[in-house]
Amino acid sequence: MTTSRSIAAWFLAACIVLPAAGQADDLNSLKSELNSLKSDYEARIAKLEARISQLENQVASTGAPAGAAGSTDAAAAAVPADVLAAAAADTASAGAASPEQEMPAPAAGRNAAAAFNPAMSVILGGNYASTSQDPDTWRVAGFIPSGGDVGPGDRNFNLGESELTLSANIDPYFFGNLTASINGDNEIEVEEAYFKTIAVPDGFVIKGGRFFSGFGYLNEQHAHAWDFVDQPLVYQAFFGGQLSQNGVQVKWVAPTVLFIELGAETGNGEEFPGTHRDRNALNGATLFGHLGGDIGDSTSWRAGVSWVDLHAEDRTYDDVDEFGLPVVNAFTGRSRTWVGDVTFKWSPHGNPIQHNLKFQAEYMRRSEDGDLAFDVNNLALSDDYDTTQTGWYVQSVYQFSPRWRFGARYDALDSGTTHIGLVDDGLLPPGAFPLLESANPTRVTVMLDFSPSEFSRLRAQYAWDDARDTDTDRQFQLQYIYSIGAHGAHKF
Amino acid sequence: MMRLFHGVALLVLLMSAMPAHAALKVLATTADWAALTQELGGDKVDVYGATTAFQDVHRVDAKPSLVARARSADLVVLSGADLEIGWLPVLLQESGNPRIQVGQPGYFESTAFVRLLEVPSTVDRSMGDVHPQGNPHIQLDPRNIAAVAKALTTRLVQLDGKDAQYFESRGADFQARWQQAMTRWESQAAPLKGTSVVVIHKDQSYLCNWLGLKAVASIEPKPGLPPSAAYLAQLVSQLTAAPPKMILRNAYNDPKAAEWLSERVHAPVILLPYSVGGTPEAKDLFGLYDDSINRLLKAVQ
Numbered sequence: 001m002t003t004s005r006s007i008a009a010w011f012l013a014a015c016i017v018l019p020a021a022g023q024a025d026d027l028n029s030l031k032s033e034l035n036s037l038k039s040d041y042e043a044r045i046a047k048l049e050a051r052i053s054q055l056e057n058q059v060a061s062t063g064a065p066a067g068a069a070g071s072t073d074a075a076a077a078a079v080p081a082d083v084l085a086a087a088a089a090d091t092a093s094a095g096a097a098s099p100e101q102e103m104p105a106p107a108a109g110r111n112a113a114a115a116f117n118p119a120m121s122v123i124l125g126g127n128y129a130s131t132s133q134d135p136d137t138w139r140v141a142g143f144i145p146s147g148g149d150v151g152p153g154d155r156n157f158n159l160g161e162s163e164l165t166l167s168a169n170i171d172p173y174f175f176g177n178l179t180a181s182i183n184g185d186n187e188i189e190v191e192e193a194y195f196k197t198i199a200v201p202d203g204f205v206i207k208g209g210r211f212f213s214g215f216g217y218l219n220e221q222h223a224h225a226w227d228f229v230d231q232p233l234v235y236q237a238f239f240g241g242q243l244s245q246n247g248v249q250v251k252w253v254a255p256t257v258l259f260i261e262l263g264a265e266t267g268n269g270e271e272f273p274g275t276h277r278d279r280n281a282l283n284g285a286t287l288f289g290h291l292g293g294d295i296g297d298s299t300s301w302r303a304g305v306s307w308v309d310l311h312a313e314d315r316t317y318d319d320v321d322e323f324g325l326p327v328v329n330a331f332t333g334r335s336r337t338w339v340g341d342v343t344f345k346w347s348p349h350g351n352p353i354q355h356n357l358k359f360q361a362e363y364m365r366r367s368e369d370g371d372l373a374f375d376v377n378n379l380a381l382s383d384d385y386d387t388t389q390t391g392w393y394v395q396s397v398y399q400f401s402p403r404w405r406f407g408a409r410y411d412a413l414d415s416g417t418t419h420i421g422l423v424d425d426g427l428l429p430p431g432a433f434p435l436l437e438s439a440n441p442t443r444v445t446v447m448l449d450f451s452p453s454e455f456s457r458l459r460a461q462y463a464w465d466d467a468r469d470t471d472t473d474r475q476f477q478l479q480y481i482y483s484i485g486a487h488g489a490h491k492f
Numbered sequence: 493m494m495r496l497f498h499g500v501a502l503l504v505l506l507m508s509a510m511p512a513h514a515a516l517k518v519l520a521t522t523a524d525w526a527a528l529t530q531e532l533g534g535d536k537v538d539v540y541g542a543t544t545a546f547q548d549v550h551r552v553d554a555k556p557s558l559v560a561r562a563r564s565a566d567l568v569v570l571s572g573a574d575l576e577i578g579w580l581p582v583l584l585q586e587s588g589n590p591r592i593q594v595g596q597p598g599y600f601e602s603t604a605f606v607r608l609l610e611v612p613s614t615v616d617r618s619m620g621d622v623h624p625q626g627n628p629h630i631q632l633d634p635r636n637i638a639a640v641a642k643a644l645t646t647r648l649v650q651l652d653g654k655d656a657q658y659f660e661s662r663g664a665d666f667q668a669r670w671q672q673a674m675t676r677w678e679s680q681a682a683p684l685k686g687t688s689v690v691v692i693h694k695d696q697s698y699l700c701n702w703l704g705l706k707a708v709a710s711i712e713p714k715p716g717l718p719p720s721a722a723y724l725a726q727l728v729s730q731l732t733a734a735p736p737k738m739i740l741r742n743a744y745n746d747p748k749a750a751e752w753l754s755e756r757v758h759a760p761v762i763l764l765p766y767s768v769g770g771t772p773e774a775k776d777l778f779g780l781y782d783d784s785i786n787r788l789l790k791a792v793q
Contacts, residue, residue, distance in 0.1 A: 205585070293556060301556075302556045
């Protein structure tokens with residue numbers, strides 16, 4: 001360093017004096033001038049260098065906050081060597097730290113373009129399943145098949161959903177989120193792709209795009225956040241697992257200490273129990289309200305009531321007729337579902353690390369009325385149809401030791417009494433709609449999971465599944481859920 | 493239905509009838525920031541602490557009650573540096589409150605005003621739940637409190653200009669008392685310099701740094717991960733060879749691991765409040781430091 005600086009000084013000096021260099025008699029005086037210049041520069045440089053090293057020492061010994069100028073000496077003596085090293089390596093930001101100024105969060109190792117990359121996270125999931133009954137025969141007795149991703153899935157090892165989420169604030173007004181899932185059959189599905197307002201005041205949040213409907217408790221949660229491998233039977237039978245909307249949602253939170261949330265949604269309503277309709281008019285509406293709060297410092301709760309109203313047009317499903325021959329039937333009409341949900345979470349003083357308990361229950365009551373068509377491809381007979389069906393589940397998960405949780409769930413459905421015009425009028429025999437014969441499917445599930453860290457979970461689950469209402473299916477599943485990338489934030 | 497409508501209408505009426513000069517509503521993520529905001533804001537602020545000293549701020553639910561608080565807050569005071577990443581983003585999004593979104597004056601991130609320790613040069617989850625921006629547990633170095641207090645006073649003035657004088661004089665008063673207390677603590681704590689301690693999580697780093705305590709080991713092998721039997725065995729042999737003076741435990745930590753280790757390496761477990769409210773003595777920020785230092789001094793005598 002010193003050498004290069006002296007050379008620079010020499011060069012500078014040489015440039016100044018070059019025009020005079022030719023005159024021999026001035027040579028000596030020039031030499032002495034140069035020498036004095038040189039020593040002058042070197043003295044200055046030495047001074048500067050001393051000053052720099054002094055400053056470097058000061059910064060290093062401050063160690064921590066820049067606002068603590070008064071206690072520099074005490075800190076210097078107290079700081080451990082590794083902290084000193086870290087501080088010395090990071091002098092640039094320390095120099096800038098004045099308490100009035102907000103320091104930008106260090107974006108170490110990022111370039112400016114990458115700094116705006118959205119938060120990215122990937123969920124890896126998979127399972128091993130063993131079932132005593134053939135999974136292909138699985139159905140929820142007494143209910144029109146929902147056609148969703150339901151049932152215990154295939155036997156043996158299965159690659160589950162790999163879920164990719166990208167999210168970020170779009171600008172000061174909107175937040176954007178994309179969640180795509182790639183299933184084991186190599187299909188990509190857009191689970192959610194929505195924008196959400198962050199600048200609308202007074203407790204309003206408007207969401208648009210495709211999103212999980214806000215009714216009930218479990219519907220908005222992604223599969224990796226479930227406490228069991230699969231959804232409750234009532235979700236599988238009534239909504240094909242989960243209801244998503246292509247549309248808009250408006251939510252309002254009341255300015256009260258008690259949590260009060262009201263929401264409304266509408267959209268194209270193409271998901272079961274609705275269907276796509278080739279019309280400009282919106283299909284149906286969802287309304288929901290939630291209350292929530294704390295009881296002491298250990299318990300928090302949330303409860304709600306929701307209403308889902310959808311229209312179906314030629315909602316087809318496969319069945320067999322009274323001779324066991326395959327037919328395609330179809331429902332056209334209105335489907336309305338009431339949902340009640342309640343959730344409690346308990347942990348000692350609100351600290352869930354050692355022990356915590358979660359309890360949740362949901363009840364649904366669905367009425368469908370319209371027309372039911374039999375064998376739409378051939379006979380195409382149609383007459384009126386109405387039914388009121390109910391279902392509920394209750395589940396609880398207890399963390400009995402850090403990392404370990406045990407859970408139990410009970411599912412029950414009642415297919416209710418169904419009025420099928422074609423049968424009641426005597427046009428078709430009662431056996432013409434075997435899937436709709438009255439039934440009370442139930443299921444008992446227990447699970448044990450182990451979470452080595454916040455980002456990994458291994459689970460074993462055993463279920464006595466009476467969804468068929470004939471033979472019990474004993475289902476055993478092992479599951480893994482891994483999360484990589486950005487740290488997720490979960491809803492209550 | 494009509495009755496419900498009337499109820500809602502009444503509610504809206506009540507909201508709009510609220511006094512225009514109400515105190516600033518503040519949602520603080522920890523008991524320490526709640527205490528600091530209270531010190532600085534006096535009766536011009538209405539502070540709600542989202543967590544207590546008995547909770548691990550990493551692991552908190554985005555409870556409905558907190559969404560309700562976020563909805564009406566004028567200011568959120570948080571630690572930042574990803575400490576609250578598991579729950580605060582949900583509160584902000586669900587709140588429908590533009591005042592407290594990231595980058596707004598109502599979003600006050602304390603770690604932005606101090607220099608963080610333990611900023612990792614590389615991050616990977618195999619290192620545990622590391623914080624890319626550095627260690628966020630800044631409240632146990634009083635110099636950090638002073639720096640955050642200064643910035644927070646400025647922020648309160650920015651949000652509520654008509655009470656500027658009130659905040660500034662409270663701020664100046666707090667700084668004076670705090671500087672005085674700091675001098676006292678530093679002289680009281682002089683005998684602690686160089687004391688070797690075992691910590692549970694790296695949330696005592698700032699205290700160790702300030703007081704010159706030497707953290708020789710951590711019961712968590714990696715941030716956020718509980719110790720395995722093999723790791724504990726290795727810890728015992730390491731600490732038997734060079735016994736620490738004490739094992740530090742925070743109010744929210746489970747005592748088991750610390751006590752287990754204590755029996756084997758013959759070092760006492762010292763309970764520290766860690767946050768305001770962690771012990772009966774730690775009633776406010778001054779009490780937090782007084783009590784922490786008292787408990788540490790008792791252990792070395």
